[in-house]
Amino acid sequence: MRKILHPFYILYQICFAWWATLIITAITATIIWIFGGVLKIKNMDYYPAWIWCRLTCLIFLIPVKVVDREKYVEKGKNYIFVANHQGMFDIFILYAFINKNFKWMMKDSLRKVPLLGIACEKTDHIYINRSTPQKDILRKSLKVLKEGKSMTIFAEGTRSDNGHLGRFKKGAFAVANLSQKPIVPIAIEGAYDILPKNCKVAHWSPVTVTFHKPIECIGRNSDNVDYLLDETRAAIAKTLGEEHINIRQTADKDENPIHN
Numbered sequence: 001m002r003k004i005l006h007p008f009y010i011l012y013q014i015c016f017a018w019w020a021t022l023i024i025t026a027i028t029a030t031i032i033w034i035f036g037g038v039l040k041i042k043n044m045d046y047y048p049a050w051i052w053c054r055l056t057c058l059i060f061l062i063p064v065k066v067v068d069r070e071k072y073v074e075k076g077k078n079y080i081f082v083a084n085h086q087g088m089f090d091i092f093i094l095y096a097f098i099n100k101n102f103k104w105m106m107k108d109s110l111r112k113v114p115l116l117g118i119a120c121e122k123t124d125h126i127y128i129n130r131s132t133p134q135k136d137i138l139r140k141s142l143k144v145l146k147e148g149k150s151m152t153i154f155a156e157g158t159r160s161d162n163g164h165l166g167r168f169k170k171g172a173f174a175v176a177n178l179s180q181k182p183i184v185p186i187a188i189e190g191a192y193d194i195l196p197k198n199c200k201v202a203h204w205s206p207v208t209v210t211f212h213k214p215i216e217c218i219g220r221n222s223d224n225v226d227y228l229l230d231e232t233r234a235a236i237a238k239t240l241g242e243e244h245i246n247i248r249q250t251a252d253k254d255e256n257p258i259h260n
Helices: 002-038 047-059 089-097 108-112 116-122 134-146 171-179 222-240
Strands: 064-067 080-083 102-107 126-128 150-154 183-189 207-211
Touching (some): 002 047, 002 116, 047 089, 080 089, 080 171, 089 183, 102 134, 108 116, 150 171, 171 183
Parallel strands (some): 080 150, 080 183, 102 150
Antiparallel strands (some): 183 207
8 A cells, every 4th residue: 555655645745745844944943043042042942843843744644653651751850862763754753752852962964954953053952073072072961961951862873774773882871871861762663664864755654662761870980881882772672673683882992982
């Protein structure tokens, strides 16, 4: 049935969905930039983005099933959300359904996106690249968490090439180690089929977002970082049915935990 309806879905995108999303994105970015970034009105860095991402999922007719969010995510508590990264729609899905005011740790190349890039910069989302000093990333991350906000990080650092879970980078776990904030693993299933890497046209696919029990820190050292990484990846891999895929996670001693 999906194959039969796909040409009509493409036509729907061309005639309406992409245009509507472009307009809503421009409006949202402008609102966030002015009211959240310049005027610093409380929560105006979050609610406009939440509405934008909910609308985007609705416009593209993407059904999203959320599992165990209320069970594991407490009100009034901030977390480091760590998710796998299947495709571009992961951004919309997480912003729409985490239901927490959070900041992204994101690639510096996204700073170049018109309006949206500067809106994110003005509202304290954290841009990183390979030349960004590790201490600056950790300092900015700790500031966000101390202000009572949460953080969301894609542990693989980039979108999956084939839909399978990749090697996790240590950035999120280094931040958790220093801040002693719990990590909530999030498994995203189905988003790869919507818009895989290098694909120009979206495909319809239902998505399931599964929240896992928070993983608490067991210390404040390199062993804690490795523990958090292994436990987080194991939880996500089990949900995705990929626990049999064994990818070496232990970094070389001189490897940068943020940019590895």
